[in-house]
Each structure stands twice: as C-alpha cells, then as structure tokens.
Amino acid sequence: MLKPQASETRELVxxxxxxxxxxxFDRAGHRQEWFKTALETDLEMGVPAxxxxxxxxKAVRNHVGYVWxxxxxxxxxxxxxxxxxxxxxxxxxxxxxxxxDVLVAEHTGGYMxxxxxITEHVTPGxxxxxxxxxxxxxxxxxxxxxxxxxxxxxxxxQSYLHDFYNYAGLHRSLWLxxxxxxxxxxxxxxxxxxxTTGTVDYTIAxxxxxxxxxxxxxxxxxxxxxxxxxxxxxxxxxxxxVVLWKPGAAYLYSLTAEIHDGGRLxxxxxxxxxxxxxEVSGKEFLINGEPFYFxxxxxxxxxxxxxxxxxxxxxxxxxxxxxxxxxxSFRTSHYxxxxxxxxxxxxxxxVVIDETAAVGLHLGFGAVFGGIAKKTYVEGGVDANxxxxxxxxxxxxxxxxxxxxxxxxxxxxxxxxxxxxxxxxYFQPLAELTRQLDPTRPxxxxxxxxxxxxxxLLGDLFDVIMLNRYYGWYLNNGDLETAEQVLEKELREWExxxxxxxxxxxxxxxxxxxxxxxxxxxxxxxxxxxxxxxxHRVFDRVDxxxxxxxxxxxxxxxxxxxxxxxxxxxxxxTRDRRPKPAAYALRQRWTALAGVKNGSDKTITNP
Ligand code: GCB
Numbered sequence: 299m300l301k302p303q304a305s306e307t308r309e310l311v312x313x314x315x316x317x318x319x320x321x322x323f324d325r326a327g328h329r330q331e332w333f334k335t336a337l338e339t340d341l342e343m344g345v346p347a348x349x350x351x352x353x354x355x356k357a358v359r360n361h362v363g364y365v366w367x368x369x370x371x372x373x374x375x376x377x378x379x380x381x382x383x384x385x386x387x388x389x390x391x392x393x394x395x396x397x398x399d400v401l402v403a404e405h406t407g408g409y410m411x412x413x414x415x416i417t418e419h420v421t422p423g424x425x426x427x428x429x430x431x432x433x434x435x436x437x438x439x440x441x442x443x444x445x446x447x448x449x450x451x452x453x454x455x456q457s458y459l460h461d462f463y464n465y466a467g468l469h470r471s472l473w474l475x476x477x478x479x480x481x482x483x484x485x486x487x488x489x490x491x492x493x494t495t496g497t498v499d500y501t502i503a504x505x506x507x508x509x510x511x512x513x514x515x516x517x518x519x520x521x522x523x524x525x526x527x528x529x530x531x532x533x534x535x536x537x538x539x540v541v542l543w544k545p546g547a548a549y550l551y552s553l554t555a556e557i558h559d560g561g562r563l564x565x566x567x568x569x570x571x572x573x574x575x576x577e578v579s580g581k582e583f584l585i586n587g588e589p590f591y592f593x594x595x596x597x598x599x600x601x602x603x604x605x606x607x608x609x610x611x612x613x614x615x616x617x618x619x620x621x622x623x624x625x626x627s628f629r630t631s632h633y634x635x636x637x638x639x640x641x642x643x644x645x646x647x648x649v650v651i652d653e654t655a656a657v658g659l660h661l662g663f664g665a666v667f668g669g670i671a672k673k674t675y676v677e678g679g680v681d682a683n684x685x686x687x688x689x690x691x692x693x694x695x696x697x698x699x700x701x702x703x704x705x706x707x708x709x710x711x712x713x714x715x716x717x718x719x720x721x722x723x724y725f726q727p728l729a730e731l732t733r734q735l736d737p738t739r740p741x742x743x744x745x746x747x748x749x750x751x752x753x754x755l756l757g758d759l760f761d762v763i764m765l766n767r768y769y770g771w772y773l774n775n776g777d778l779e780t781a782e783q784v785l786e787k788e789l790r791e792w793e794x795x796x797x798x799x800x801x802x803x804x805x806x807x808x809x810x811x812x813x814x815x816x817x818x819x820x821x822x823x824x825x826x827x828x829x830x831x832x833x834h835r836v837f838d839r840v841d842x843x844x845x846x847x848x849x850x851x852x853x854x855x856x857x858x859x860x861x862x863x864x865x866x867x868x869x870x871x872t873r874d875r876r877p878k879p880a881a882y883a884l885r886q887r888w889t890a891l892a893g894v895k896n897g898s899d900k901t902i903t904n905p
Contacts, residue, residue, distance in 0.1 A: 348605025496540025543572025572703025592845025624888030675720025
C-alpha cells in the first residue's frame with residue numbers, strides 16, 4: 299500500500315485541522331443520519347489527536363461508543379478529470395466515512411490507513427461535507443480485544459487486557475489526493491548485495507491500465523544522480539559501488555516508477571529505498587551479514603493532552619532522545635506506529651521491530667489481578683473471529699511497511715497465551731502467513747513471563763525469541779540477588795531449547811521520579827538503575843542474547859487500577875520526557891556498546 303504523495307502526476311492536500319466534534323452519547327448518530335447535515339454541536343476537536351484528554355469532562359473521556367467528526371472540504375478545481383481519493387492514516391478503532399450523503403469507506407483496526415476513491419461523489423472546485431464516525435469499542439473479535447459491560451444505570455464500560463489507555467479518535471493525518479486513472483498501485487522492493495554491487499528487486503502493480511503501457515524504473519542516489527534504470531513491471535536494478543543502509547548510518551536511494559503511454563508520462567511515484575539484508579544465522583541476528591545487537595526501548599505513541607495523536611514535533615523529540623541515550627532500535631509496542639515514524643527511522647538508521655496490535659490475547663491474565671483465569675483459545679475467547687482479524691492486521695501491516703529498510707522483524711503479537719492447548723493451532727498459520735507475505739524478514743512473537751521454556755509451545759515456529767521479563771519487579775520484587783539468578787537460569791534454558799537469537803523486549807521497574815532510597819527500594823530511581831544494571835550483567839553472560847529493549851522509553855497513560863498511579867511509570871524518561879537517572883546509565887552503556895559485535899567481545903563494564 300503506497301503512502302499518498304505529490305508527484306509530477308499526483309497532488310496532495312492535507313486535511314488536518316479543527317473539525318466539528320460530537321460525542322454520540324445515545325448511539326443515535328447513524329439512525330438519525332448525522333452525516334446528512336451540519337453536526338449539531340458546540341464542540342470542536344483538533345486533528346490529529348486522541349479526543350479523550352482534550353475535554354475537561356469525565357463523560358467524554360470515559361465514553362464507550364461513537365464520536366463524530368465533520369468539516370467541509372473544497373476539492374481543488376484543477377482536479378477535473380483526475381481520480382480523487384480520500385485517505386485516513388488511521389481511525390481508532392473503527393471509522394465510517396461519508397462524503398456528503400454517501401458512505402465511501404469503512405475500516406476496522408485502529409492503527410492502519412484506509413482510503414476511498416471519491417471521484418464520483420465530489421466536484422472539483424466545489425465544497426463537500428466530510429463526516430467521520432469513529433468507534434472506540436474493543437470486543438472479543440477486535441485486535442486488540444476487549445469486552446464491554448453495561449452498568450446498572452446504563453453506562454457502557456470498556457475493559458481490556460492491555461496496559462495502555464484506550465485512546466481514540468483520528469490519531470493521524472487525513473489526506474485528499476489526486477491520481478491519474480492509470481496508476482502505479484503498489485511497489486515492492488527486496489534488496490541485496492554481493493561485495494560492492496547492490497541489487498534492488500522490484501515488483502510494480504498498476505491499476506486500470508490496458509497492459510500496453512510502458513513502465514520505466516529509475517534509481518537515484520542520495521544526490522539525485524541516476525545509478526540504474528530499467529523497464530518492466532518486475533526486474534532488478536543493479537548498483538555499482540552500493541552504499542548500504544546501516545544501523546546508525548542510513549543511506550537512501552530513491553526509486554521512481556513511471557507509467558508511459560505512447561511517450562506520455564501517465565503516472566509517477568517515488569519510493570525511498572535502503573539497500574540492506576536481514577538474516578538469522580544460528581544464535582546471531584545479522585544486518586548486512588554483520589551481527590547486530592539491539593539497544594533501545596519498547597515505546598508508546600503517548601503524550602500529554604494529545605494521547606496517541608501523531609505530532610511531528612513530539613516524534614522528532616522522541617527520536618532525538620533515542621539518539622541522546624545511544625539507542626539503536628525500538629519496538630512499535632503494541633501496535634503499528636504512524637508512517638512518519640517509520641520514515642524517520644528509515645532516514646536516521648534506527649532499527650525497528652514492527653508489531654501488530656495483537657496485544658491482550660491471554661485470557662488467563664485476569665487471575666494475576668485477583669480475577670478468574672479464563673481459558674484463552676475457546677469460542678468467544680481468542681477464536682476464529684480473532685484469527686480472521688489477526689490475519690487482517692498482519693496483512694495490512696506487511697502491505698504498509700514492507701518497503702521500510704528500518705523494519706527488521708515482524709512481531710505478530712505481544713504476550714499471547716503461548717502455553718495453553720490451542721496456541722500452536724492458532725499461531726502456526728499466522729507465522730506461515732507472515733512469511734508468505736514477506737519471505738525476507740525474520741518473524742517473531744513476544745513471550746510473556748508465565749510461559750517459561752518448560753511450558754511454552756511456540757518458539758520453534760519463529761526465527762527469534764523475544765522475551766518480556768520482570769524478575770525483580772512482578773516477581774522477586776526488591777530482591778535483585780535472587781532475580782539475577784532466576785533470570786540467568788531461564789535465559790540459559792531458552793538458549794539450550796532453541797539456540798536462536800534472543801532479545802529482551804521488556805524489562806524494567808516502575809519508578810517514581812524524585813523518590814530516592816539508599817536501600818534500593820522498589821519505585822526509587824536508584825532501584826531502576828540497579829535493576830537495569832543487573833539485567834545487563836546477565837545479558838552479557840548469555841551468548842544468544844542479541845538485544846535489550848528496556849520497558850519503557852517514557853512513562854505512559856494506562857487505564858485505572860490499583861497497580862497504576864496516573865499510568866505506567868516504567869519510563870526511563872517521564873511522560874514529559876525528562877530523564878530519570880537510569881537514562882544516564884543507559885547512555886553510558888549503550889554508547890560504549892555501539893559498534894561492539896555480538897558474541898566475540900560483548901563484555902563491557904556496567905556503569
Ligand atoms: C508487559 C506488557 C506491557 C506492560 C508491562 C508492564 O508485559 O507487555 O504492555 O506495560 O508488562 O509494565 O506491566
């Protein structure tokens with residue numbers, strides 16, 4: 299799926315701004331056809347952003363159901379004769395879109411783009427009414443799943459098994475764009491190299507052509523000089539003296555695909571391309587044939603006031619802090635991030651573990667918080683409906699992100715139940731689907747701490763072992779000595795069981811900024827630093843460890859509960875991005891680790 303862009307043959311108008319906004323408290327909007335007239339409301343809402351924390355009103359924040367957005371859009375008058383499209387980069391979790399009175403698009407899945415050809419419903423030069431209903435409900439059939447109950451006084455209440463606030467709304471940009479009718483519909487690139495010769499295998503899908511158009515493909519280097527060119531819908535571009543895309547040293551070529559008809563340029567689309575390879579070999583994770591050691595974080599799209607709304611300035615700030623702390627990677631825990639984030643990572647050589655929104659697929663979790671342990675793989679639980687939506691989530695993620703050089707692993711789920719009967723039956727087809735959609739990248743899932751190697755049933759289906767461990771926090775709280783022993787013992791068991799590269803994708807304690815303790819008490823800033831240093835000692839002793847991603851980059855908002863005080867405090871930065879002391883310790887370690895290869899001489903002195 300190509301991101302809309304302006305080109306010689308395409309135009310692009312951004313539709314971000316302030317929309318009329320109405321919360322559908324009575325679930326009346328669809329029945330009363332609110333899209334047919336101006337929304338009756340005094341409220342307005344900024345887009346992109348989550349609406350939840352914008353209004354000082356508990357009823358809005360806690361609303362479960364639909365909200366409505368509306369604005370007028372003038373289609374540029376010069377677009378007569380073009381195809382006209384509308385694109386929403388996301389609507390969390392379900393969006394329905396009307397242009398004037400006509401429903402033009404519907405999409406479920408809160409972190410993926412969708413678009414509609416609206417040519418027949420608009421007139422260039424004229425104003426049209428754009429109305430969007432957005433539903434924030436999570437059910438057992440959505441990804442991520444959740445459940446809704448109705449209180450005695452009739453309020454709908456949402457619960458879910460993931461640990462981040464269910465922010466909702468139009469979190470990402472909206473676009474109006476034009477294309478010719480014959481278009482470059484999709485491009486897929488797979489890159490490789492042999493010595494100093496690089497290759498870009500490409501496939502171009504066109505739409506609405508007659509089949510006789512010529513396809514021309516040109517590859518330019520970062521200075522804009524042509525380095526290779528060829529013709530046809532499929533082929534290989536060869537680059538002499540290739541400059542590779544490397545972690546920390548990004549280099550991007552640009553591939554322009556053009557459709558020509560009788561000498562006339564019909565459509566043109568340009569895609570940034572980084573030439574690199576990714577591979578798992580024994581216990582090593584190789585980028586460009588060289589062992590790579592992941593340092594960084596599990597993150598969240600989460601900021602004060604805008605919630606999960608994308609902000610370019612906040613994004614740049616987060617990447618600057620990643621750079622400052624010496625991180626070379628992050629995981630898009632626990633859902634695909636905005637495309638601008640992926641593009642930034644491409645441009646700056648940051649390595650990404652790209653995750654679907656399949657989080658909370660473990661119904662036994664209830665028991666941990668004093669509730670009942672339910673079975674996961676049963677009808678009405680994680681079942682065929684979930685699997686169908688999970689397939690969609692994987693398919694859409696690969697379609698959107700397959701060309702990003704920064705993406706080196708597909709993570710198809712976070713902490714599903716991986717030890718219960720039914721887990722293999724559920725995950726095997728999904729692992730196969732991911733490989734079929736993209737045979738070039740390693741595939742993994744993120745393992746939960748209950749699924750120790752003696753119980754876990756899935757590891758052989760995947761290329762890498764990704765583990766979230768909280769010894770010293772949820773287990774052995776305050777006792778880092780015992781935690782160190784159990785952690786090392788378990789990691790060695792994983793290593794012996796699979797002999798695959800292992801990444802610690804989550805580890806870290808909640809930490810209250812400003813709380814100090816000479817006794818290394820849990821919640822103190824000293825405990826966070828000591829906890830991380832202990833994990834690092836262990837990682838440095840276990841050969842198969844190829845990465846460490848601390849939980850979390852920053853404090854983030856969660857749902858209410860006795861385990862959380864205004865959210866999760868495991869951030870190394872606070873929610874407003876101030877460093878806790880652990881940030882300085884990580885900076886020292888990761889800066890020293892940079893460039894040190896896995897295996898050979900990974901041992902460094904811990905701060
Ligand atoms: C986990 C989850 C993550 C939570 C974290 C925690 O295992 O993957 O979403 O936020 O633990 O802090 O409890």
